Amino acid sequence: MNGPTVHDVAKTAQVSLATVDRVLNNRGGVSKKAEEKVKAAVAQTGYVRNLAAANLSRRRVYRFCFIVPSGDTGFVALLLAALERERSRLVEEQILIQIIPTNAFDVAGQVAALRDLECDAVAIMASEAREVQDEVSRLRAAGVRVVTLVADLPQSDREAYIGLDNVAAGRTAAEFMGRFLGDSGEILMIAGSLSARDHNERLMGFRRVMQERFQHLTLLPAVEGNDDAKTVEQLVSEAAAARPLVGIYAIGAGNRGLVRAVKNAETKPVTIVHELTPTSRQGLRDGTIDLVLDQDTSAAVVAAVRIMRDLTERREQSVDTGKIRLNIYSRENI
């Protein structure tokens, strides 16, 4: 009924408990022969370490940090809420999560947050700056497992990325945009920042598919909305006033402004945005927004914790890829 224990292994290997322990936790000082015997016994009995007992014995507590931009609206708010929801169930399993909010544009602040960290693993959603990457390297060297969340730092020493494949997301957006739009016309792409990697990757994927398959549609030069509703509203209004827009691909935040501008536009463009927030949900419902490409925040948090645990346990192959699935919401499946 209950699986074999170290005692059973010792018995079938015909060695003492101490020797089994020495082999299992490779403490050294064991002869080749004895080691073989123990390993054979493990295989024979099908012994699997009881993780709970092991962690209890060594008083292990998993300490995970999440470094995310502060913010009480939109996507980040969803992420924080998901983290908060997970917290209580995680405490019972000896997983303590600490959430460290940082200013989204303050690189120095992010570095500072990383500097005095006391934990087993960190999930960071930060700027792709040299200083941040260096700090990641330092953490890794200090034995801290590091993963990136939502925004990747591919040049750094991070061990996993939990979030979208942003190039694929951009390609998907283009695919749908192209199929929704039979006729020719002009499309506006509005990013949060043209220097942010994730936004750039989405742009890249979008452009490529458009060029490959929908050449009858014209792409206007991408503009920067700074993830700010006011700016976005103004940019979209201006663009729509200058010419009839048939499509808008909004890559960053600030959908509140986008929705306002689209409502005031003379012709209704096909509008594709990112992240399912209350604003974009409402936009879908009232027809202002046609498609929302979303990365599920709960799934991201759950996946992040799982992967961080696997990493701290040195489990090599995790079932989780870290790739958060791209969820596509239309009016019909919100």
Add this chain to the structure above:
Amino acid sequence: MNGPTVHDVAKTAQVSLATVDRVLNNRGGVSKKAEEKVKAAVAQTGYVRNLAAANLSRRRVYRFCFIVPSGDTGFVALLLAALERERSRLVEEQILIQIIPTNAFDVAGQVAALRDLECDAVAIMASEAREVQDEVSRLRAAGVRVVTLVADLPQSDREAYIGLDNVAAGRTAAEFMGRFLGDSGEILMIAGSLSARDHNERLMGFRRVMQERFQHLTLLPAVEGNDDAKTVEQLVSEAAAARPLVGIYAIGAGNRGLVRAVKNAETKPVTIVHELTPTSRQGLRDGTIDLVLDQDTSAAVVAAVRIMRDLTERREQSVDTGKIRLNIYSRENI
């Protein structure tokens, strides 16, 4: 550093360990006053039970059963593979999963499988038959937690459903079908079985949106493909020969046959199918299939285990809804 224990609670409540234990595990025989003191101490210290220690002490092993149709191809194969992959990591956490394959059409066999079950929770993917539901009720009454997987039994006593919202899936399929097809024309809907609830729900959602929003498109009467490639191929070929099809919504399995038939058809219909299998993936790649609506099997397995654990631990509100997200794959994001 390390959280408060029962000892700390006893100390701050100024009662003995035994009393704390009696309160925490409500064994009765405690005065109102003492109970209050203990509860206050719990709140004050922020005590949270160490689940691992508790389970170790009572020698708890979670035993979960998965009752799924046997099959080594297509969707079920993916599901089984995902289960197999999870197994090893779960063993370490004292979660034993047993996979019980049943014949998809053999109700008696499914009931038999449910009858002599020895576990804490079951996830079943079974027929919606009276006998199965009764067996679920019996299990629930015997204290076994029951969840349904992929195919729901909403009339039964199951406590959660892990899988798609099939009506929403059908609606989504229709939404895309309608938008992809500007012109009028005839659409073929092919289900596995017209009496299977999940297939029926997809049909229902599909029909409703078509009727509400895309009346220029004509729906042919739904046909039954029995989840069998040969049958599907024949049905589609016949339908396509009789008239030009502009769209096909394939609800069940048998996509191998569908792909063959579509390739031989004179006009290429917009084709939407369910489940991302090697076949449908290839279909997407070569352009035979336009869209795949998929429920991720790994995610389903992970969610199922999580929910089953929450249920056996009597955790009321789980973060998991059990609703597996509908992933939409086009050529651009496979």
Add this chain to the structure above:
DNA sequence: ATAAAATTGATTGACGTACCTCAAATTTAA
């Protein structure tokens, strides 16, 4: 053969919780 080194066994005490017993203290009922 002897000393030194390496290996092994036996044992013990945590870790935090569950569960049990038995005696002591307190409250309630008669």
Add this chain to the structure above:
DNA sequence: TTAAATTTGAGGTACGTCAATCAATTTTAT
């Protein structure tokens, strides 16, 4: 007031693993 019932405390054992000590045994080098 006494007896009975209830409540409380003290203590122990167990779960499976880790980590350590110390003595005993074996192997290796000299």
